Amino acid sequence: MKNNSLNETIAMVLKSKNNKFSEGETYQFKVNNITTLPDDNKEFFVLQDIFGNKQLLTTEYYKNYNIKKGRIIKCKVDKINCNGKIFLEPEHPIYKQGKIYDFESVKFDKQKNYIGFEENILVVKDCFNNRIKIHCNNEFKIEKNIVKAKVEFVKKSIPFLSLAKYDDYKILNIGENYLFTIVEKRKLQDNVEYFILKDKYGNTHFLPTEYYPKYNFEIGNKIQCKVINYSLKGYYFIEPEHPFYNQEEIYEFDFVRTGKSIDNQGVRKNYIVVKDCFDNDIRVDYDLFLGKKDIGFKKVKCRVENLKKGKLLLSDPIEFL
Structure with missing residues:
Protein backbone atom coordinates (compact mmCIF):
# COMPACT_ATOMS: atom_id res chain seq x y z
CA MET A 1 0.00 0.00 0.00
CA LYS A 2 2.82 2.40 0.88
CA ASN A 3 4.48 1.80 -2.50
CA ASN A 4 1.18 2.43 -4.30
CA SER A 5 0.70 5.68 -2.39
CA LEU A 6 4.26 6.77 -3.16
CA ASN A 7 3.86 5.92 -6.84
CA GLU A 8 0.62 7.92 -7.00
CA THR A 9 2.33 10.93 -5.42
CA ILE A 10 5.26 10.73 -7.85
CA ALA A 11 2.84 10.49 -10.79
CA MET A 12 0.95 13.55 -9.54
CA VAL A 13 4.13 15.58 -9.21
CA LEU A 14 5.25 14.58 -12.70
CA LYS A 15 1.96 15.53 -14.33
CA SER A 16 1.99 18.99 -12.73
CA LYS A 17 3.89 21.68 -14.60
CA ASN A 18 6.63 23.51 -12.70
CA ASN A 19 4.97 23.01 -9.31
CA LYS A 20 1.67 24.25 -10.70
CA PHE A 21 -1.72 22.61 -10.44
CA SER A 22 -3.89 22.03 -13.50
CA GLU A 23 -7.64 22.57 -13.44
CA GLY A 24 -9.61 19.34 -13.66
CA GLU A 25 -6.73 17.17 -12.42
CA THR A 26 -6.85 15.17 -9.16
CA TYR A 27 -4.07 15.30 -6.55
CA GLN A 28 -3.36 13.93 -3.08
CA PHE A 29 -3.51 16.15 0.00
CA LYS A 30 -2.72 15.45 3.64
CA VAL A 31 -5.16 16.77 6.26
CA ASN A 32 -2.89 18.56 8.73
CA ASN A 33 -5.44 20.30 10.90
CA ILE A 34 -8.78 22.04 11.24
CA THR A 35 -8.74 25.79 11.85
CA THR A 36 -11.14 28.70 12.21
CA LEU A 37 -10.36 32.00 10.53
CA PRO A 38 -10.83 34.92 12.94
CA ASP A 39 -12.21 37.30 10.32
CA ASP A 40 -15.39 35.39 9.46
CA ASN A 41 -15.39 32.54 12.03
CA LYS A 42 -15.52 29.94 9.23
CA GLU A 43 -13.98 26.52 9.74
CA PHE A 44 -11.47 25.04 7.28
CA PHE A 45 -9.45 21.88 6.79
CA VAL A 46 -5.75 22.76 6.53
CA LEU A 47 -4.34 20.59 3.73
CA GLN A 48 -0.75 20.03 2.67
CA ASP A 49 -0.30 19.57 -1.06
CA ILE A 50 2.30 17.52 -2.93
CA PHE A 51 4.59 20.57 -3.16
CA GLY A 52 4.59 21.12 0.62
CA ASN A 53 2.27 24.15 0.47
CA LYS A 54 -0.85 24.66 2.56
CA GLN A 55 -4.31 24.80 1.03
CA LEU A 56 -7.59 25.59 2.79
CA LEU A 57 -10.80 23.62 2.23
CA THR A 58 -14.02 24.76 3.87
CA THR A 59 -15.63 22.17 6.15
CA GLU A 60 -19.10 23.57 5.39
CA TYR A 61 -20.02 21.21 2.54
CA TYR A 62 -18.18 18.10 3.70
CA LYS A 63 -19.61 17.24 7.13
CA ASN A 64 -20.55 13.75 5.85
CA TYR A 65 -17.18 12.99 4.24
CA ASN A 66 -15.45 11.74 7.41
CA ILE A 67 -12.37 13.85 6.65
CA LYS A 68 -10.05 13.68 9.66
CA LYS A 69 -6.67 15.02 10.72
CA GLY A 70 -3.77 12.89 9.46
CA ARG A 71 -5.64 11.34 6.53
CA ILE A 72 -4.61 11.48 2.88
CA ILE A 73 -7.49 12.57 0.64
CA LYS A 74 -7.83 13.08 -3.10
CA CYS A 75 -9.15 16.38 -4.39
CA LYS A 76 -9.84 17.64 -7.88
CA VAL A 77 -8.64 21.15 -8.70
CA ASP A 78 -12.05 22.56 -9.57
CA LYS A 79 -10.89 26.08 -10.39
CA ILE A 80 -7.89 28.40 -10.22
CA ASN A 81 -9.00 32.02 -10.26
CA CYS A 82 -7.21 34.98 -11.82
CA ASN A 83 -5.37 35.66 -8.54
CA GLY A 84 -4.05 32.10 -8.34
CA LYS A 85 -6.44 30.97 -5.59
CA ILE A 86 -7.11 27.23 -5.82
CA PHE A 87 -10.59 25.77 -5.27
CA LEU A 88 -10.62 22.06 -4.40
CA GLU A 89 -13.31 19.38 -4.59
CA PRO A 90 -12.67 16.24 -2.49
CA GLU A 91 -13.64 12.86 -3.91
CA HIS A 92 -17.20 11.98 -2.91
CA PRO A 93 -17.29 9.02 -0.47
CA ILE A 94 -20.15 7.35 -2.36
CA TYR A 95 -20.55 8.71 -5.88
CA LYS A 96 -17.95 8.39 -8.64
CA GLN A 97 -17.94 10.49 -11.79
CA GLY A 98 -19.43 8.71 -14.79
CA LYS A 99 -21.21 6.03 -12.74
CA ILE A 100 -24.98 5.44 -12.54
CA TYR A 101 -26.78 5.27 -9.17
CA ASP A 102 -30.32 5.00 -7.79
CA PHE A 103 -31.86 8.20 -6.42
CA GLU A 104 -35.16 8.73 -4.63
CA SER A 105 -37.61 10.75 -6.73
CA VAL A 106 -39.31 13.69 -5.00
CA LYS A 107 -41.30 15.53 -7.70
CA PHE A 108 -41.37 17.04 -11.16
CA ASP A 109 -41.35 20.83 -11.10
CA LYS A 110 -40.67 23.99 -13.09
CA GLN A 111 -38.24 26.80 -12.33
CA LYS A 112 -36.95 29.98 -13.90
CA ASN A 113 -33.30 29.79 -14.81
CA TYR A 114 -30.74 32.57 -14.37
CA ILE A 115 -31.74 34.14 -17.67
CA GLY A 116 -35.42 34.11 -16.70
CA PHE A 117 -36.56 31.27 -18.97
CA GLU A 118 -38.82 28.56 -17.53
CA GLU A 119 -37.41 25.02 -17.53
CA ASN A 120 -38.50 21.55 -16.42
CA ILE A 121 -36.72 19.80 -13.57
CA LEU A 122 -36.93 16.57 -11.62
CA VAL A 123 -36.09 16.83 -7.91
CA VAL A 124 -34.39 13.80 -6.31
CA LYS A 125 -32.65 13.00 -3.02
CA ASP A 126 -29.07 11.78 -2.75
CA CYS A 127 -27.52 9.52 -0.09
CA PHE A 128 -27.08 12.47 2.31
CA ASN A 129 -30.69 13.63 1.83
CA ASN A 130 -29.69 16.62 -0.31
CA ARG A 131 -32.37 17.68 -2.78
CA ILE A 132 -30.93 17.83 -6.28
CA LYS A 133 -32.52 19.37 -9.37
CA ILE A 134 -32.03 17.53 -12.66
CA HIS A 135 -32.80 19.25 -15.96
CA CYS A 136 -35.26 17.37 -18.19
CA ASN A 137 -37.40 18.14 -21.21
CA ASN A 138 -40.47 16.09 -20.27
CA GLU A 139 -42.08 14.21 -17.41
CA PHE A 140 -41.76 10.42 -17.55
CA LYS A 141 -43.00 7.39 -15.64
CA ILE A 142 -41.05 6.57 -12.48
CA GLU A 143 -41.31 3.12 -10.90
CA LYS A 144 -41.17 2.72 -7.11
CA ASN A 145 -40.00 6.33 -6.74
CA ILE A 146 -36.48 5.34 -7.84
CA VAL A 147 -34.62 7.03 -10.70
CA LYS A 148 -31.34 5.88 -12.21
CA ALA A 149 -29.13 8.91 -12.86
CA LYS A 150 -25.57 9.38 -14.05
CA VAL A 151 -23.13 11.40 -11.94
CA GLU A 152 -21.53 13.85 -14.37
CA PHE A 153 -19.41 15.54 -11.69
CA VAL A 154 -19.55 16.70 -8.05
CA LYS A 155 -19.42 20.31 -6.85
CA LYS A 156 -19.48 21.40 -3.18
CA SER A 157 -20.44 17.79 -2.31
CA ILE A 158 -23.54 17.91 -4.56
CA PRO A 159 -23.60 15.49 -7.53
CA PHE A 160 -24.64 16.98 -10.87
CA LEU A 161 -26.90 14.38 -12.49
CA SER A 162 -28.23 13.51 -15.94
CA LEU A 163 -31.15 11.33 -17.03
CA ALA A 164 -29.97 9.87 -20.33
CA LYS A 165 -31.98 6.66 -19.72
CA TYR A 166 -35.31 8.51 -19.51
CA ASP A 167 -35.00 11.89 -21.18
CA ASP A 168 -33.35 13.52 -24.21
CA TYR A 169 -32.18 16.68 -22.41
CA LYS A 170 -28.59 17.21 -23.55
CA ILE A 171 -25.90 18.32 -21.13
CA LEU A 172 -22.52 19.79 -22.04
CA ASN A 173 -19.26 18.16 -20.99
CA ILE A 174 -16.80 20.26 -19.03
CA GLY A 175 -13.55 20.74 -20.94
CA GLU A 176 -15.10 20.21 -24.38
CA ASN A 177 -15.71 22.73 -27.17
CA TYR A 178 -19.12 23.45 -28.68
CA LEU A 179 -20.58 25.77 -31.29
CA PHE A 180 -22.91 28.49 -29.97
CA THR A 181 -25.05 31.08 -31.74
CA ILE A 182 -25.36 34.63 -30.36
CA VAL A 183 -29.12 35.32 -30.37
CA GLU A 184 -29.33 38.59 -28.43
CA LYS A 185 -27.61 40.99 -26.05
CA ARG A 186 -29.25 42.27 -22.87
CA LYS A 187 -28.93 42.93 -19.15
CA LEU A 188 -29.97 40.21 -16.71
CA GLN A 189 -31.11 40.32 -13.08
CA ASP A 190 -27.66 41.37 -11.85
CA ASN A 191 -27.80 44.46 -14.12
CA VAL A 192 -24.82 43.17 -16.12
CA GLU A 193 -24.94 43.03 -19.92
CA TYR A 194 -24.59 39.58 -21.51
CA PHE A 195 -24.55 37.91 -24.88
CA ILE A 196 -27.36 35.34 -24.88
CA LEU A 197 -26.25 32.16 -26.65
CA LYS A 198 -27.95 28.99 -27.91
CA ASP A 199 -26.15 25.66 -28.20
CA LYS A 200 -26.94 23.06 -30.87
CA TYR A 201 -29.45 21.39 -28.54
CA GLY A 202 -31.46 24.60 -28.10
CA ASN A 203 -30.30 25.24 -24.53
CA THR A 204 -29.64 28.85 -23.51
CA HIS A 205 -26.38 30.21 -22.08
CA PHE A 206 -24.89 33.63 -21.37
CA LEU A 207 -21.53 35.35 -21.70
CA PRO A 208 -20.61 38.72 -20.06
CA THR A 209 -19.94 41.32 -22.77
CA GLU A 210 -17.44 43.27 -20.62
CA TYR A 211 -14.64 40.70 -21.05
CA TYR A 212 -14.76 40.57 -24.86
CA PRO A 213 -14.87 44.16 -26.19
CA LYS A 214 -12.29 43.43 -28.92
CA TYR A 215 -13.73 40.11 -30.08
CA ASN A 216 -16.18 41.94 -32.40
CA PHE A 217 -19.09 39.65 -31.51
CA GLU A 218 -22.41 40.42 -33.21
CA ILE A 219 -25.89 38.96 -32.96
CA GLY A 220 -26.16 36.02 -35.34
CA ASN A 221 -22.47 35.07 -35.05
CA LYS A 222 -21.62 31.42 -34.49
CA ILE A 223 -18.74 31.14 -32.02
CA GLN A 224 -16.71 28.22 -30.71
CA CYS A 225 -16.56 28.09 -26.90
CA LYS A 226 -15.04 25.78 -24.32
CA VAL A 227 -17.14 24.69 -21.33
CA ILE A 228 -15.04 25.67 -18.32
CA ASN A 229 -17.20 24.80 -15.33
CA TYR A 230 -20.72 24.56 -13.95
CA SER A 231 -22.46 26.67 -11.31
CA LEU A 232 -24.87 25.17 -8.80
CA LYS A 233 -27.18 28.03 -9.78
CA GLY A 234 -27.79 26.07 -12.96
CA TYR A 235 -25.59 27.53 -15.67
CA TYR A 236 -22.27 26.82 -17.40
CA PHE A 237 -19.17 28.98 -17.46
CA ILE A 238 -17.99 29.13 -21.05
CA GLU A 239 -14.95 30.72 -22.71
CA PRO A 240 -14.92 31.67 -26.41
CA GLU A 241 -11.95 30.95 -28.63
CA HIS A 242 -9.54 33.87 -28.84
CA PRO A 243 -9.66 35.59 -32.25
CA PHE A 244 -5.86 35.50 -32.55
CA TYR A 245 -4.24 33.06 -30.10
CA ASN A 246 -4.65 29.27 -29.97
CA GLN A 247 -4.26 27.31 -26.76
CA GLU A 248 -0.97 25.35 -26.43
CA GLU A 249 0.71 27.31 -29.24
Missing part, protein backbone atom coordinates in the same frame (compact mmCIF):
# COMPACT_ATOMS: atom_id res chain seq x y z
CA ILE A 250 3.81 29.52 -28.73
CA TYR A 251 3.83 33.25 -29.54
CA GLU A 252 6.07 36.29 -29.16
CA PHE A 253 4.93 39.00 -26.73
CA ASP A 254 6.28 42.52 -26.17
CA PHE A 255 8.23 42.85 -22.92
CA VAL A 256 7.00 45.60 -20.55
CA ARG A 257 8.69 45.31 -17.14
CA THR A 258 9.68 43.05 -14.24
CA GLY A 259 8.11 42.85 -10.79
CA LYS A 260 7.92 41.05 -7.46
CA SER A 261 4.98 39.82 -5.39
CA ILE A 262 4.10 37.57 -2.44
CA ASP A 263 1.82 34.60 -3.13
CA ASN A 264 -0.89 33.21 -0.82
CA GLN A 265 1.72 30.97 0.84
CA GLY A 266 3.83 34.00 1.78
CA VAL A 267 6.51 33.14 -0.79
CA ARG A 268 8.16 35.95 -2.76
CA LYS A 269 7.75 35.56 -6.51
CA ASN A 270 9.48 37.21 -9.45
CA TYR A 271 7.48 37.92 -12.57
CA ILE A 272 7.61 39.77 -15.85
CA VAL A 273 4.85 41.67 -17.63
CA VAL A 274 4.23 41.34 -21.37
CA LYS A 275 1.62 42.76 -23.75
CA ASP A 276 -0.68 40.83 -26.07
CA CYS A 277 -2.04 41.93 -29.45
CA PHE A 278 -4.89 43.83 -27.74
CA ASP A 279 -2.43 45.82 -25.60
CA ASN A 280 -3.42 43.95 -22.42
CA ASP A 281 -0.76 43.55 -19.73
CA ILE A 282 -0.15 39.89 -18.84
CA ARG A 283 1.84 38.73 -15.85
CA VAL A 284 4.19 35.77 -16.38
CA ASP A 285 5.86 34.05 -13.42
CA TYR A 286 9.63 33.73 -13.70
CA ASP A 287 11.78 32.11 -11.00
CA LEU A 288 14.94 34.10 -11.70
CA PHE A 289 15.33 37.76 -10.80
CA LEU A 290 16.04 40.02 -13.77
CA GLY A 291 18.00 43.16 -12.98
CA LYS A 292 18.38 46.08 -15.37
CA LYS A 293 21.68 44.71 -16.64
CA ASP A 294 19.97 41.41 -17.55
CA ILE A 295 17.30 42.99 -19.73
CA GLY A 296 18.72 43.06 -23.23
CA PHE A 297 15.58 41.79 -24.89
CA LYS A 298 12.37 43.31 -26.22
CA LYS A 299 10.21 40.23 -26.74
CA VAL A 300 9.38 37.07 -24.81
CA LYS A 301 8.20 33.74 -26.20
CA CYS A 302 5.50 32.00 -24.14
CA ARG A 303 2.99 29.23 -24.65
CA VAL A 304 -0.72 30.05 -24.30
CA GLU A 305 -1.83 27.63 -21.59
CA ASN A 306 -5.38 28.81 -21.08
CA LEU A 307 -7.93 31.59 -21.44
CA LYS A 308 -10.05 33.19 -18.71
CA LYS A 309 -12.54 35.97 -19.30
CA GLY A 310 -10.77 36.91 -22.52
CA LYS A 311 -7.33 37.08 -20.90
CA LEU A 312 -4.38 34.86 -21.76
CA LEU A 313 -2.77 32.61 -19.16
CA LEU A 314 0.82 32.07 -20.26
CA SER A 315 3.55 29.56 -19.50
CA ASP A 316 6.90 30.51 -17.99
CA PRO A 317 9.12 32.25 -20.58
CA ILE A 318 10.46 29.89 -23.23
CA GLU A 319 12.85 32.31 -24.91
CA PHE A 320 13.93 35.96 -24.65
CA LEU A 321 14.42 37.81 -27.95
